Amino acid sequence: MVDTAEASSESRARERARRQSRLQRYRNLQFSEEELAVILLTPVVSFLLAVSFYPIFDTVVGSLYTGYVLEINPREFVGLENYRSIYGSGPLLDQFLNGDGFWNALRVSLIYTFVSVPIELVLGLGLALLLNREFRGKYFAQAAILFPWAIPTVINARIWAWMFNGQYGVINDLLIRVGILQQPFPFLARPDTALYSMLFITIWKTSSFMALILLAGLQSIPDHLYEAARMDGASRVRQFWDITLPLLKPTLLVALIFRTLPAFQAFGLPFGLTGGGPASATTTLVLFDHQLTFNRLNFGEGAATATVITLIALAIAMVYVGTLYEPEVR
Template sequence: MADSIANVQDTIARPGEEGIRARLRRYRELRLTEEELATVLLTPVLLFLLGLSFYPILDTVWASLHTGYVIELPGQQRAFVGLENYRQILLPIGETRFWNAFGVSMFYTFVSVPAELVFGLGLALLLQKEFTYKYVAQAAILFPWALPTVINAKVWAWMLHPDYGVISDILVRLGLLAEPYAFLSKPDIALYTMTGITIWKTTSFMALILLAGLSSIPDQLYEAARIDGASRWRQFRDITLPLLKPTLLVALIFRTLPAFQAFGLPFGLTGGGPGEATATLVLYAQQAAYNNPGPTNGGFATGSAAATLITLIALVIALVYVTTLYEPEVR
């Protein structure tokens, strides 16, 4: 009887209030509190993130404050230069490739993401309806998003080629063009073309996220609104949009940050050209780090500084979304 009471006390005792021997006995019997179980389950994930995510970020920031080789070779030393790499990137404004890449990334992001949101919401509203082969349609629209980015870029580069591309050929046959047009070789049109391609590719991803949010809204709310005589627009404005805000926040963050950090599409489609018309920030950082290392590999330090700036800008964008769209009271 005494042993049973002791076991019960050991089970319900708080970790800070029980003795070491009782706690060790619980561990041997795999009787853990909720806090201890959470710690055991989360520790491997945290160690994984520390090793593969946080450490490279910290190492990149450290490299951005130095010049020299990543690994000190014989006869080479890393020199601490403070914010000198950042100064070379940011100043003077308007005379560096960084600011051109910043403008390209901002245009690419804040034109493509709103368009994807509008088209994706329209698709989600259509796919929410009941019709024949509904689930086949839901699976079909995911094909553009599921296609690997580099493969998608190469396919579009072939289709848009002025000599053997199918798109120019179709437009010429329809009489919309007098001759084949080099969509990716014109500085004034290449960025628009790249933006249109990413809208085509990722609208389905946006639709999938929004469809999940629409499915969580109770049908009873719409039935009550119809009984009260609310029009479809009133139902959409007063029910759908307010209850969809948490999903919109997730969708915008999930799409804005990858769009702002785009690399695969401009790299595979145009390589940043013609000139620097489609060179995004991440493409600029990659080229600065590896294409022009210099005698002491100073390019890697410049690329590290650019990557750090990209991370900070992405964090600011995410904070803006959270502060403007996050509403704890919305369920």
């Protein structure tokens, strides 16, 4: 018993000594690597929890209720009823191809995203390859191509709305002068051309953003790889396929994620250009969600739509990562 009491006393003494030693280190601002990591990560994680994860969690919870946010009607738990409401009724394929409301907005968003992003990627890669060469005025050209991307989206939308105007727009005037059109054409007033006009604008605006990201990736590829390939007699096309593209995959992944997710969640351009019209031809998912939530004050269905948008965006990001991410490239 005496030995056990003495051992217990010694153990408590050692624990007190460790605590005092730790407190002394903290007073002298001396931390272990693990402690320093916790200290540095805590503010970031707290910020993400407060600004990102809590709103997402609150939106998911709100999608299960009616009368969400504003208590216009008593708040009532309805389960998945809001999701059933935005889904509608009928076969899935028929809903996607011919449905209105949520399905029309999803169709517009997918067309807008997966038509514009590949074209932007090709144009951006071409611009990046040109800007990666040495020529006089190279740095001025690099700054100049960022001008379309630097214009705020809503301002850009209003500028192009004036240019595409069917009565006094510059685009119509130029096309009539060169003989392509005989009379003004209402590009933004017709459902069959409004979406194509919006695609043209977003490609013009964001191809330079793709070029900027890809240019950074090109400049990180060592020159000695190209020198060795030239010594082996490889053509420029062969160098591009065997050196440039494989080593550019991590940058392509970043560029595609950074561009695809904002394109799928587009709001400013359709809102400022056409307001979603004509006949909902340019209503994207986020714009539809905005109209549903703040124009119709249907917060439950708005939260359900926002949840679906988040899940689709997450799925797109996971497909990109699973397809393009190659740790061994690094």
